[in-house]
Amino acid sequence: MANNILEIQDMKREFRMGAETVRALKGISFSVQSGEFITIMGSSGSGKTTLLNILGCLDQPTSGTYLLDNVDIKKQTRNELARLRNKKIGFVFQSYNLLARTTALENVELPLFYNPAVSSAKRRKMALRSLEAVKLSDRLDHLPNQLSGGQQQRVAIARALVNEPVMILADEATGNLDSRTSYEIMALIQELNKQGRTIVFVTHEPDIASFSSRTITLKDGKIIKDSPNQNIRSAKEMLESLPVSEDY
């Protein structure tokens, strides 16, 4: 039996806005297996962001079950959720969210500071290894404002990897990048996926979805489509097929 990283059953999320109740998620079910690369698609208002927040343990469902690596999220306290985020999830944000005036290495080390089990020597070693995985070993002491957008996002990915999470959760991770850099990032993510990492990528660009192995489409708080991708494109090949940009 395959190892389910995510197990979601009839999950609902409602918000109370004064007298009204907004039903952002109206009962969704799906599961994600270890090593999958799934994209979650949907237009704005589809419940995509709400789902992302719950998947990332930043929020809890109103009803239904959500098991992350066999831990029931609904039963966790605020502090336990923080611990889960620290150990099991690696976030990659659209706007990178690196700490300003902080070197790439220190940014990558950050999650480990909140893990008391990691010594400072081990912290550095893990951060170096993580930066190596995103091919930024030569930019350790650069500050975010000395890095390009793509490089900043790679630092953010390194930060997401450093705690060896069970799942990388990317929120429009290519939204701020030009298409060439987007492909570079996608190629990196595909490579990480090949190494066995589970990736959940939230996006509204169908172009990005075509790189994943499975796409879940949301509309009005419900899953309207959940299908494996028959024809997975390789971002690396896409990158090679792009015309080499001319310097002017």
Add this chain to the structure above:
Amino acid sequence: MNILNLVRIAIRALFRNKMRAFLTMLGIIIGVGAVIAMVAIGQGSKKSIQDQLSTMGSNMVTIRPVSNQGTGGARQESANLQTLTLDDVNAIREQAQYINAVSPAVQARGQAINASLNWPTTLQGISPDYLSIRDWELKEGVSFTVADVNGSAKVCIIGQTVAENIFDAGESPVGKVIRFNKIPFKIIGVLTSKGDNAFGQDQDDIMMAPYTTVQKRILAITHIQTIYASAINEESSVLATQELTQIIRDSHKLSGGQADDFTVRTQAELISTFSSTSELLTVLLAAIAGISLIVGGIGIMNIMYVSVTERTKEIGLRMSIGARGVDILMQFLIEAIVISITGGVIGVLFGIGASKLITLFLSWPTLVSSSSVILSFVVCAVTGVFFGYYPAQKASQLDPIEALRYE
């Protein structure tokens, strides 16, 4: 969470905003520095008053006559009262346990004359014990003896001011004969200099002779004006006062209902009177400085508050990668404490330096006491916690989702 990691996180965060951290610290630096310098001024003046008072003899007890006639008739000036006698002195000598020296005293004002030079001064008639009561030593020559007292000898010892005014520089007064109110006195000793007392009186402007001589040859009286005694130590001066009061009451045959016809004063009373004045000064100065410390604390609170708002996104990020509320709380609290303690250390150095400069340029006496350093340091750390807690608490309560979306 590992506290060491949190300290490291907080320090890194401060280093990322060096200028802001320093400006916040400045409030604390000035506050603590002011407290230390102000208290140093207060304590310094207190110490210098105490030192001056103790030149008058710190164990000295003074007995003076007062009128105990509550009503009827004009009340007499104490110098004119004739109630203190040698019998009182003898009674003290025989009975007192807390007194190790006692001397009667009579005073006369007059002109000291040596050849063509003259100087108005006070002639103090005393017994040889007086010098030990006042902790006073001779610079040259000898003091007079009990035999001189018994014989009403015309010998005297003179203070530094008198010596300077009626003798040429370099000339030794010892052995010379001078006149005081036409009576010739042979100088047998010169006193060391004591300088001004706490009231600004020149203590060296004095001549001393056996009290019998002053009584018989100058004042023509048989009573005495003052009795000086010295308690065996400073601590027993209260007991000595009680004992002396009882002895003199007995000697004056005062019944239970009658008021004392004399007063007994100790230097300790005088010292505490003056000390309480400068104590007040110290408290006043410290209060003013304390206010600036509070203003500094509010500065910390203000900056931390702005910092929480400004770093909302950072807080959101930290939470999303696993920081718990308490981690965020501790980070901001530690930042506030690091600011206030670093500011405190610099402030202490600044305060000590300022005190030294005040002494150097204004020549005010200052005394930096360890208690004021410790106190302001503790106040400072407490300020950090107190004013840092609320903003830190606010930061820790942020919703990570909203904090992440904050622009």
